[in-house]
Amino acid sequence: MHVQLFGTCLVDTFFPEVGEAVVRIFDRFGVAFTFPKGQTCCGQPAYNAGYIPEAKGAAEHFLSVFGGSSDPIVTPSGSCATMVRHHYPELFRDDPEKLRAAEQVAGRVYELSQFLVNILRVHETNLTGSGTMTYHSSCHLTRTLGVTREPLALIKALKGAEFVPMPDATRCCGFGGMFMAKLPEISMAIADDKAESIIASGADTVTGCDCGCLMNIADALRKRGSSVRVKHIAELVAEGL
DSSP: OEEEEOOOHHHHHTOHHHHHHHHHHHHHTTOEEEOOTTOOOOSHHHHHTTOHHHHHHHHHHHHHHHOSOOSOEEESOHHHHHIIIIIHHHHTTTOHHHHHHHHHHHTTEEEHHHIIIIISOGGGSOOEEEEEEEEOOOHIIIIISOOOHHHHHHHHTSEEEEEOOOTTTTSOOSOTTHHHHHOHHHHHHHHHHHHHHHHHHTOSEEEESOHHHHHHHHHHHHHTTOOOEEEEHHHHHHHTO
């Protein structure tokens, strides 16, 4: 199997260890991949902020980089997968040619846990883990992309680890992309509530599928002096190989 890897801005800039974990997983399960060097932002920050022409520009570039192939496009981000899968067709709904290209690319996009569970069946292999883990269900992944089962399947497959539910797991962490930058006080108040839920779970590790959420959560936990580990789900799976 061959895939295209879309790394995302946050992984490239702040969380290279997540990208490295994805590569280790691919290597372990025999997935050949290319990392198109021309890839940039998917355009989600501009789109969320209402800068539609700028979002279209980023989307057009994405289509030029990832188009012309039938390979799955895998990304360790529910929010970026949502942007390409759901919002690219909206951006080009009045341009038939670009709409066809957007729909073709959108149909090939998988958020990482979707790909690992539904295509590779990684949760049915001999994964290991340790300690207690809880899961933050991020907004775009859950509400727009509809991914709820797959991350939990991966976590529960880590033999030796215990999954503990988080109170209000589906409540927003306060990141929200541009929301965090424009309204930081409100963002951090929401993140504080999320941190309280994580601590209340009693878990020693919290995981999720979006680096933005995990960055906000890690900051809120750090301010409390909490020792809870914050790990992207790709890192936990890679640790368990």
